[in-house]
Amino acid sequence: MTGAGSTASIEERFAAALTAQEPDGDGGAQDLPVRLARTAAAVLGTAAAGISLLTDEPLRRLPVGASNAEAAMAEQLQFTAGEGPCLAVHRIGHPTFSDDVDMARRWPGFHDLLRRRTSYTAVASLPLRDRGRGFGALDLYLADDDGLRGLDTFTAVVTGDLVAQHLTLGAMLRPVGSGQAGSPWFRGAAAPRLVTWQAIGMLMARHPLDADEALQVIRRRAVDLDTTTDAVGAAVVAGDVDAADL
Template structure:
């Protein structure tokens, strides 16, 4: 391996470790966008578009407000490289938004922000599409072949790190939910001298009557020591 290739390999090994060390989803997203802006040739501004559970797309992090505005134009017009990338995994490069005819409505709007070049990489794993890494520049022809290759490597590392952070967050949320429901069930067991299954059934019934998520109701019970009025449970009189 040449010294240049070794330097690049070492740099991205560090990138992979840094991403996995971020911990939270938000910190991971911020690290990805910061790395893109600093490591991908031609990139001035970067951001992440995420696909929500309901299919909606949003931009939770961006290195500059310009990214947020440009991404929002893609969402509102229904056009742009980000949306195409999310659906077909290709890397989309725009050398001059004013001359690119693929997304005319979006291109006309984003050019007004001063954007001239763009590049989008899908963030995906074998299991799911997570979103898209969007790179912007105010210069024409900002992204060359090297930029594309570095962007692809970064996007691959970023997708793995993001998926890991999201999974960790779901596990923490599940553990917190279980803990809260357990505490709430314990309160009902102690107060009404009933076994655990009956106490849990009371909690579920109250959740259904109030049309409230079980975790949210458990939070209220733990914090206040009583089920809300209208639950039709033992605490309905306070």
């Protein structure tokens, strides 16, 4: 891993890369996290990037944007495994850089899912902060360990700070007269996870479980079915899986 460049030059590259990103939807604020993830991957030369919001509560990890579908799956797999680099970054408050061997040692459940479901073998994770307080993580996915060793750490840290700045600014914006709380990108990203929380409530109503125990039940079923926690949660809420049978 290397360190080079100046903050000003990185900011210019980031701004240019962000401007070049084509929005997926209507070009509004809802596309912001996806555009930021693609921008981070472009600036840093990584295979992909993902952005998630986190709190100290175990259920409150919310993927909000990814540069491609494979990165979106990798972000989901961290929640399914209940472990991974972004959770570690939020806990310790500083970046982590993990190759294949290190991931297998630190997060074996996530490592196994990641290797089976994606082409990524290394990951760098950077904390996202607002006025010194951590609120999320930027995950950078790489297809080989050489890519991790060649990552410019200074550029990566500055890029993480820029992503955080854009997210916090975007969270302050509200459509005029909308009467809706929260930014558009947050509401859109939260919908699948809200379904999972609803499924957890259904399990708690059927079994003598607390929220964390119900989440573990859904995670085990997701691993058994080689799918994601949110997919199992959606199946429970839809009635395709009976909460009483879990």
